[in-house]
Amino acid sequence: MLDVKSSICSCEQETDEQKYTKLAELMKQYKNREGRLIQVLHMAQAIFGYLPLELQRYIAQSMEKPLSEVSGVVTFYSFFATQPRGKHVIRVCLGTACYVRGGKKIISRLQEMLGVEVGGTTKDGLFTFEVARCIGACGLAPAIMIDDVVYKQVNPDKLENILAKYK
Amino acid sequence: MVNLTINGKNVSASEGTTILDAAKQNGIYIPNLCYLEGVHKIGSCRLCVVEVEGAKNLQPSCMVSVREGMVVKTNTSRVRQARKILYELILSDHPQDCLNCERNQSCELQAMGQRLGVKEARFAGERSEGGHDVSPSITRDMSKCILCRRCLTVCNEIQQVGVLSAQQRGFKTVIGPAIGLPLNTVSCAYCGQCTLVCPVGALQETDAIQEVWQALNHPQKRTIVQTAPAIRAAIGEEFGLEPGTLVTGKLVTALKELGFDEVFDTNFAADLTIVEEGTELLSRLTKAFSGGEAALPMITSCSPGWIKYVEHFFPQELDHLSTCKSPHTMLGALAKSYYASKIETDPQDMYVVSVMPCTAKKFEISRPEMRNNNLPNVDAVLTTRELAKMIKEAGIDFCNLEDSRFDNPLGLSSGAADIFGVTGGVMEAALRTVYELVTGRELPFAKLHVTPIVGLEQIKTAEILIENTLEAYKFLEGVKVKIAVTSGLAGAKILLDQVAKGESPYHFIEVMACPGGCIGGGGQPRPTSSEIRQKRMNAIYREDEGKTLRKSHENEYIKQLYSEFLQEPNGHKSHELLHTHYTPRGKNNELMR
Numbered sequence: 001m002l003d004v005k006s007s008i009c010s011c012e013q014e015t016d017e018q019k020y021t022k023l024a025e026l027m028k029q030y031k032n033r034e035g036r037l038i039q040v041l042h043m044a045q046a047i048f049g050y051l052p053l054e055l056q057r058y059i060a061q062s063m064e065k066p067l068s069e070v071s072g073v074v075t076f077y078s079f080f081a082t083q084p085r086g087k088h089v090i091r092v093c094l095g096t097a098c099y100v101r102g103g104k105k106i107i108s109r110l111q112e113m114l115g116v117e118v119g120g121t122t123k124d125g126l127f128t129f130e131v132a133r134c135i136g137a138c139g140l141a142p143a144i145m146i147d148d149v150v151y152k153q154v155n156p157d158k159l160e161n162i163l164a165k166y167k
Numbered sequence: 168m169v170n171l172t173i174n175g176k177n178v179s180a181s182e183g184t185t186i187l188d189a190a191k192q193n194g195i196y197i198p199n200l201c202y203l204e205g206v207h208k209i210g211s212c213r214l215c216v217v218e219v220e221g222a223k224n225l226q227p228s229c230m231v232s233v234r235e236g237m238v239v240k241t242n243t244s245r246v247r248q249a250r251k252i253l254y255e256l257i258l259s260d261h262p263q264d265c266l267n268c269e270r271n272q273s274c275e276l277q278a279m280g281q282r283l284g285v286k287e288a289r290f291a292g293e294r295s296e297g298g299h300d301v302s303p304s305i306t307r308d309m310s311k312c313i314l315c316r317r318c319l320t321v322c323n324e325i326q327q328v329g330v331l332s333a334q335q336r337g338f339k340t341v342i343g344p345a346i347g348l349p350l351n352t353v354s355c356a357y358c359g360q361c362t363l364v365c366p367v368g369a370l371q372e373t374d375a376i377q378e379v380w381q382a383l384n385h386p387q388k389r390t391i392v393q394t395a396p397a398i399r400a401a402i403g404e405e406f407g408l409e410p411g412t413l414v415t416g417k418l419v420t421a422l423k424e425l426g427f428d429e430v431f432d433t434n435f436a437a438d439l440t441i442v443e444e445g446t447e448l449l450s451r452l453t454k455a456f457s458g459g460e461a462a463l464p465m466i467t468s469c470s471p472g473w474i475k476y477v478e479h480f481f482p483q484e485l486d487h488l489s490t491c492k493s494p495h496t497m498l499g500a501l502a503k504s505y506y507a508s509k510i511e512t513d514p515q516d517m518y519v520v521s522v523m524p525c526t527a528k529k530f531e532i533s534r535p536e537m538r539n540n541n542l543p544n545v546d547a548v549l550t551t552r553e554l555a556k557m558i559k560e561a562g563i564d565f566c567n568l569e570d571s572r573f574d575n576p577l578g579l580s581s582g583a584a585d586i587f588g589v590t591g592g593v594m595e596a597a598l599r600t601v602y603e604l605v606t607g608r609e610l611p612f613a614k615l616h617v618t619p620i621v622g623l624e625q626i627k628t629a630e631i632l633i634e635n636t637l638e639a640y641k642f643l644e645g646v647k648v649k650i651a652v653t654s655g656l657a658g659a660k661i662l663l664d665q666v667a668k669g670e671s672p673y674h675f676i677e678v679m680a681c682p683g684g685c686i687g688g689g690g691q692p693r694p695t696s697s698e699i700r701q702k703r704m705n706a707i708y709r710e711d712e713g714k715t716l717r718k719s720h721e722n723e724y725i726k727q728l729y730s731e732f733l734q735e736p737n738g739h740k741s742h743e744l745l746h747t748h749y750t751p752r753g754k755n756n757e758l759m760r
Binding site for chain 2: 053056057061065066067068069070071072075076077082
């Protein structure tokens with residue numbers, strides 16, 4: 001995922017047409033691979049930033065899958081977004097380990113700091129604030145991710161410093 | 168064969184059999200809710216759990232195959248306790264409004280509670296929101312959904328329409344179209360197969376009962392009802408009769424007792440369809456075999472679920488469809504023209520109700536093409552299930568009714584019309600007439616049944632050799648007419664893919680949207696299993712064989728209709744009243760104009 005994003009993300013410079021062409025090319029490479037829908041959705045989100053209905057339709061049509069199936073996968077995984085997001089995405093892990101080690105406290109502090117609820121985007125468009133169900137870093141609990149970077153053993157007082165890097 | 172013991176009894180079952188099936192074959196019933204024989208097993212409800220010696224946890228018997236030496240116990244107190252808890256958990260997110268639920272007394276969840284001996288509902292908590300979605304054909308009340316996913320399997324695998332899928336996850340899961348879109352905005356064929364398999368009140372036909380009662384109560388309305396061929400072979404089941412019991416005469420009496428002024432038979436219009444569609448086929452064949460251009464194969468158009476499917480998924484192939492309206496809209500159009508003038512009644516004061524095995528027909532009557540003189544051809548469609556409810560509500564003792572006959576002139580029909588209700592029937596009916604028109608001889612099959620196209624297989628094909636034709640059809644001499652028949656939309660997709668690639672070898676194709684044809688329609692009594700489909704099919708063939716009139720073109724009232732009113736098949740009046748055109752809708756319902 002990390003590689004895909006750094007190599008293909010250029011959402012701000014390209015026209016929609018260029019983005020669709022890029023996605024079509026990538027879909028071709030994945031044509032006969034097992035379980036390719038999730039891969040394609042990952043790439044599409046990396047290119048477009050989010051997965052609006054029109055894009056889901058395009059993917060469904062190109063992959064000859066029902067739209068309901070594509071949207072089923074998109075809505076199943078909290079990683080996928082159907083609304084435009086901020087420049088950076090903060091994901092607070094609420095998997096079991098992070099939950100018991102204080103994930104909720106991180107959430108309430110972030111709500112105060114950012115002034116938005118879970119799922120929201122700050123007014124300046126800088127941060128989107130989401131919750132993830134286990135990011136696979138239980139040994140580092142409580143953990144958060146900002147874009148592709150994992151921050152370990154976060155306590156609410158560390159957040160100010162962490163966010164400052166992105167401002 | 169695999170040997171195992173179930174509840175201490177030595178049994179054997181073939182390899183790959185599930186514990187649930189092995190038990191059933193040996194007279195042991197294991198409670199189950201989400202499982203649907205031959206269609207769906209996913210193990211989501213968990214009610215079919217059993218104890219298997221050596222396994223720590225209880226095993227879902229619908230998912231686990233039998234193994235040599237397996238020791239299974241299906242009714243230990245641990246198992247019974249677990250089932251009750253599982254049931255109560257399902258109940259904790261299900262509305263407790265059974266008494267005024269449409270599925271009261273016909274609900275599988277309700278019946279299961281009774282079977283499991285559940286006496287309390289101990290778990291109360293948050294309820295999922297669900298959401299209500301009313302389309303012209305199907306109404307979804309997702310607060311009642313128990314996530315068994317039968318509808319999803321039927322929609323994606325049996326019908327391959329794919330509008331239903333699980334959206335969201337966990338507690339928020341909703342089975343429905345993409346991102347919660349309503350059904351009427353997506354490529355739903357409205358076949359209603361999902362309503363047929365839903366165990367609870369989550370998926371149902373959109374109610375027409377209230378408007379029909381209103382029309383019946385209206386002093387000025389002349390109410391006309393017609394019934395499709397598949398109703399007479401199925402509605403008895405709603406009153407406890409054996410599947411496959413023919414109740415034609417009782418059905419007519421019940422409709423009269425409900426207060427309808429005329430009880431007509433959609434079969435009459437099925438005969439008419441054969442004359443119109445047969446003529447259309449012959450004219451296409453004439454063009455094609457005399458060097459002209461004609462859209463072949465021609466494909467039947469009686470099944471509105473099929474029509475909506477093809478408009479969504481093969482919008483570029485619509486010229487292959489026969490232009491004939493479906494029989495009940497033909498009859499509606501004639502009732503409000505031909506019959507209205509016969510009885511000197513203003514068609515505006517007429518109210519035509521069709522009793523259909525079908526949910527798609529509820530949408531069909533709302534199409535702008537199904538109107539003449541600014542009036543809808545048909546005003547309301549009731550499913551078999553809805554009519555049964557009305558008969559019960561009216562306090563009619565259905566099983567003990569005397570027989571009555573349909574009213575004329577739109578009530579007499581041939582056996583060819585009866586078989587419109589089963590897969591292969593429209594094709595056979597058409598061949599009975601077309602073959603005779605072309606050769607002057609009867610269709611050369613025992614009892615007039617085109618055996619290769621009889622039965623519940625997905626795709627059936629046959630070749631009919633045309634020899635010794637009458638003078639007018641010399642150009643068809645020696646032609647092998649290739650035909651194909653399919654029921655269920657997955658089969659239709661296979662045949663249409665061939666058409667789209669220009670590789671279809673056929674001249675004439677019959678498609679019915681529902682597996683087995685109308686006898687297994689989305690508006691038919693629940694349950695509808697393969698076994699029940701077969702019984703209803705046998706009943707339909709019995710009805711056909713019991714008649715002396717077996718061919719549509721020999722129906723005297725059809726002849727009279729042409730001489731008094733329509734003049735000739737495919738003539739000007741026919742085109743105005745009995746034929747239609749189609750709308751390319753596109754996969755995403757984008758209306759491709």
